[in-house]
Amino acid sequence: MEQVDTLVIGAGVIGLAIAxxxxxxxxxxxxxxxxxxxxxxSSRNSEVIHAGIYYPSDSIKARTCVEGKAQLYTHCTEFSVPFARIGKVITAQNTQEEEKLASLLQQAQNNGVDDLCWLSKEQLVQKAPQINAIAGLYSPSTGIVDSHQFMLSLLGQLESHQGQYVSRTQFVGAVPTANSFAVKLxxxxxxxxxxxxxxxNAGGLFAQHNATLIEGLQPIHVPAIHYCRGQYFSYQGSHPFKHLIYPVPEQHGLGIHATLDLAGQLRFGPDTQFIDELNYETDGTALEAFYQAIKRYWPNVDKRRLQLDYAGIRPKTQRQGQQDFQIEGKSIHGLAGLVNLFGIESPGLxxxxAIAKAVEAQLVAEHK
Structure with missing residues (x-):
């Protein structure tokens, strides 16, 4: 039987970074x-480089986002991955939302994000023309990245170190032995x-299914999976924005926000809908809901220029409240050499x- 040191399941951005x-x-x-x-x-998202503003203090999300952001900018420069540090504006439409902005500013500082600045209404006019808001926060370290080129650069790193990437290969099962796993593919x-x-196990949307195929892993260590689909609309023609524009965050995401790609194309999304089965069907009837959400902060939006674009799915481990990333090694489930990753949604990219570094640290710690 062929033997390797490490098998990584799943070639999304997380699996690629780990490998x-x-x-x-x-x-x-x-x-x-x-x-x-x-x-x-990995390829059905906003391609945003997040600053680390929203996540609970001391959470894995907060720590890996702030650390990963710095690493990602360095990596993109070193490997010529296209990116732009274009910044984003988080907007408040009323005094209640302005209070939320103040709490976001405090949370960002708790997470080590110390470059946010408060925008007056006059400054908002400069940063976010045509936006309806009474106040805002500006995040200069938020950016955008070409996610495909980033993943290609990681694959190039793997192959330059003589690692192997094999597509169209399904994980069938694994049995732990004395010092290894016998794996069927x-x-x-x-x-x-x-x-x-x-x-x-970096299977993303399929991580829970993969985990059930590992002998000896107790069901209590496999969280539920809830598919949360989000749609995006593109905006045709010119627009006034040079920064990303976000409303205050919602329960299951950051709200229908305005993002730009590296070519300057404006798009909006995602919305949130829990679905029972994995599918990327889009729903044109969402146009009115998108229009109303966008109009709230950009009154000049032209509904006729909104076109349904694509959908992505987030691997939620719970339907209510904030969820954290789960990076679970031997100290959690008791199986030496195994690391499971669950619920790696935004800001996973x-x-x-930083997630790859954390996985490496867990594996190294087992051998000390």
């Missing part, structure tokens, strides 16, 4: 059940077995390099 980092010091195989890397959450219809010392 690239671990391959610097060990033999790594990265498997992906799809035809291409990053087919799901389905390689495009052909059964294949290998043995690995470390097994990293921003946090990916």
């Amino acid at each position: 690239a980092r671990l391959s610097k010091h060990s033999e790594v195989v990265l498997v992906e059940q799809g035809h291409h890397f990053g087919e799901h959450t 389905d390689c495009d219809g052909t059964p294949f077995e290998l043995r690995c010392r470390h097994l990293v 921003t946090a990916s390099l």
Whole structure:
């Protein structure tokens, strides 16, 4: 039976970042059940580099977002990945929302984000023309990135360290042995077995399913999965924005916000809808809801120029309240060499390099 040091399941941005980092010091195989890397959450998002403003103090999200943001900007510069540090404006339409902005400013400072600045109504006119707001926060370290090129750079790192990436390969199951895992794979219809010392489940939307196939992993260590679909509308033609524009956050996300891609194309989203099965169907009837949400902070929006674009799905582990990333090693579930990652939604793209570092630290700690 072929033996490798580490098998990483799932070639989204998280799996790619983990595989690239671990391959610097060990033999790594990265498997992906799809035809291409990053087919799901990693390529169906806003491509925003988040600052780390919103997340609860001392949460994994807050820590890895702030750390990962700095690492991501450095990585993009080093590997010529297109990005732009364009900043964002968080808007308040009334005094109640202005109070929320004040609490966001405090939370950001608690998380180590110390570059936010308060915008008066006069400053808002300069930063966010045509926006209806009485106050705002400006985040200069928020940016945008070409997520596909970022993932390509991680794949290039993996391969430069002699790591292997294999697509169309389904994880079938794993059995822990004395110092390794006996793993069964389905390689495009052909059964294949290998043995690995470390097994990293970075399956994203499929992480929970993968976890149920690992013998000896108790069900209590596999959280529920709730698919939360979000749609995006693109905006045709000219617009006045040079920064991202966000309302105050909502229960399951950051609200229908205005983002720009690297070509200057304006788009809005995502909304939130829990669905029972994994599908990326879009719903044109959402146009009116989008229009009303956008009009609230941009009264000049032209409804006729909004076009339904695409949908993404977030892997929620709960339907209510704030969820944190779950990066679970032996100290949680008791199986040496196994790391499961659950609920890696936004800001997973921003946090990916820091998450990879955290996974490496867990595996290293087991051998001390």
